[in-house]
Amino acid sequence: MKHQFVDGKSVPGAKAEADECLFEYLHGEIINYVVSKSKESSEEDLSQLEWMGFSVGYRIIERLTREMQRFKDELDIIKFICTDFWNSLYHKQVDNLRTNHHGVYVLHDNEFRLLAKIGKAGSRQYLCESPRLLAFTCGLLRGSLANLGVACTVKAEVTALPSCKFNVEVQRM
Amino acid sequence: MSRNVIKLDAKKVNSELFTLTYGALVSQLLKDYENVEDVNKQLERMGYNMGIRLIEDFLARTGSGRCYDFKDTAEKIQSGFKIFLGITPSITNWSVAGDEFSLCFETNPMSEFVELPDHCLSLKYCNLLPGVLRGACEMVQMEIASWFVQDQLKNDGVTELRVKFIKRLEDAIPAGED
Numbered sequence: 001m002k003h004q005f006v007d008g009k010s011v012p013g014a015k016a017e018a019d020e021c022l023f024e025y026l027h028g029e030i031i032n033y034v035v036s037k038s039k040e041s042s043e044e045d046l047s048q049l050e051w052m053g054f055s056v057g058y059r060i061i062e063r064l065t066r067e068m069q070r071f072k073d074e075l076d077i078i079k080f081i082c083t084d085f086w087n088s089l090y091h092k093q094v095d096n097l098r099t100n101h102h103g104v105y106v107l108h109d110n111e112f113r114l115l116a117k118i119g120k121a122g123s124r125q126y127l128c129e130s131p132r133l134l135a136f137t138c139g140l141l142r143g144s145l146a147n148l149g150v151a152c153t154v155k156a157e158v159t160a161l162p163s164c165k166f167n168v169e170v171q172r173m
Numbered sequence: 174m175s176r177n178v179i180k181l182d183a184k185k186v187n188s189e190l191f192t193l194t195y196g197a198l199v200s201q202l203l204k205d206y207e208n209v210e211d212v213n214k215q216l217e218r219m220g221y222n223m224g225i226r227l228i229e230d231f232l233a234r235t236g237s238g239r240c241y242d243f244k245d246t247a248e249k250i251q252s253g254f255k256i257f258l259g260i261t262p263s264i265t266n267w268s269v270a271g272d273e274f275s276l277c278f279e280t281n282p283m284s285e286f287v288e289l290p291d292h293c294l295s296l297k298y299c300n301l302l303p304g305v306l307r308g309a310c311e312m313v314q315m316e317i318a319s320w321f322v323q324d325q326l327k328n329d330g331v332t333e334l335r336v337k338f339i340k341r342l343e344d345a346i347p348a349g350e351d
Contacts, residue, residue: 020187021257022258025227026195026219026223027194029223033215048201055197056190060190088181088186088187
C-alpha cells in the first residue's frame with residue numbers, strides 16, 4: 001500500500017520545503033474567506049486582503065532588517081526587496097526591475113510563486129480570478145516599503161499566467 | 174557591501190511569514206465577528222479545509238501506509254507536526270481504552286508573537302490546528318474530534334491538544350450505485 005499517492009510536484013527532496021505549502025494553503029483559505037464575505041456586494045472587495053498583506057509586510061520587514069545597515073537610498077531599498085526579500089519569500093528574485101528614476105518602479109516576475117500552480121502557462125482560464133492571488137502580495141510590498149520609510153501605492157497587473165508585474169508608485173511629500 | 178554579509182534565512186523568513194499571516198487573519202476575524210466563539214468556529218473550518226489538502230502532501234512526503242492502531246496514528250500526527258511546523262509535540266495522557274490522547278506543545282511557532290488581550294480570553298488562538306487534524310484524518314477514513322485543554326497563551330504551563338477517535342468512515346457509495 002505504500003506510495004499510493006505520490007504526487008510528482010512534492011516528492012521528498014524537491015525544492016519546495018514542507019512548511020512552505022502551509023503558507024500557500026493558508027493564503028488560499030484567507031482568499032476564500034474574504035471573497036465569500038464580499039459576495040453580497042456586486043464589486044469584489046479585495047481591500048481586506050491588501051490590508052492583511054500590509055500588516056504582515058510591515059512587521060516582517062522590521063524583523064528582517066533589524067541587524068542591517070541603513071539603506072543608502074530609495075533605489076537601494078527597492079533592490080533589497082527585489083533580491084534578498086523576494087528570494088526568501090518566493091524562492092526567486094524579481095526577474096526585471098524598471099524605474100523612471102522619479103519614483104515609479106515596475107517589478108516583473110515571470111513565474112510568480114502564488115500564480116504558478118493555477119493552470120498551464122499561458123492559460124487564460126483563471127485570468128480574471130488572478131487579482132485575488134495578488135492582492136495580499138501588493139499589500140505585503142506596500143507594508144514593507146512603508147516600514148522602510150517609503151510611502152507608496154502598489155498595483156499588480158497580470159497579462160499571461162504565471163507572470164505578473166507590480167507597479168510601485170512612490171508618493172512624494 | 175557589508176549588508177550582504179547577513180544573509181536572510183529563507184526557512185526562518187517563511188515560517189515567520191506563516192506566523193504573521195495567521196496573526197493577521199485572526200485579528201481580521203476578530204474585527205469581523207462580534208462573538209469570539211464564531212471566530213473559533215471559523216478558524217476550525219479553515220483548518221479543516223487546509224487539512225484535507227495537507228494530508229496529500231504528508232502522504233507524498235512520507236510515503237506512509239495504513240495505521241495499525243490509534244497509537245500508530247498518534248505517531249504519524251506527531252511526525253506531521255515535525256514536517257510542517259518543525260516541532261515535536263509529546264504524546265501523553267492516553268485514555269484507558271486507547272482511543273484518546275493528548276499532544277503537548279512546549280513551544281508553538283504559531284503563537285510565537287502573541288499575547289491575548291483581556292477581552293479575547295475565550296479565543297482559541299490556534300484553533301486552526303484541531304481543524305487541520307480533523308480534515309486530514311477524514312481524508313484517510315477516520316473521524317476524530319480534537320480540542321484544546323490547556324493553552325500557554327492563557328498562562329497554562331503547556332499547550333495541550335486532545336485528540337479523540339470517533340469511528341472509521343466507510344467509503345460512501347453515491348446513492349443509486351452498487
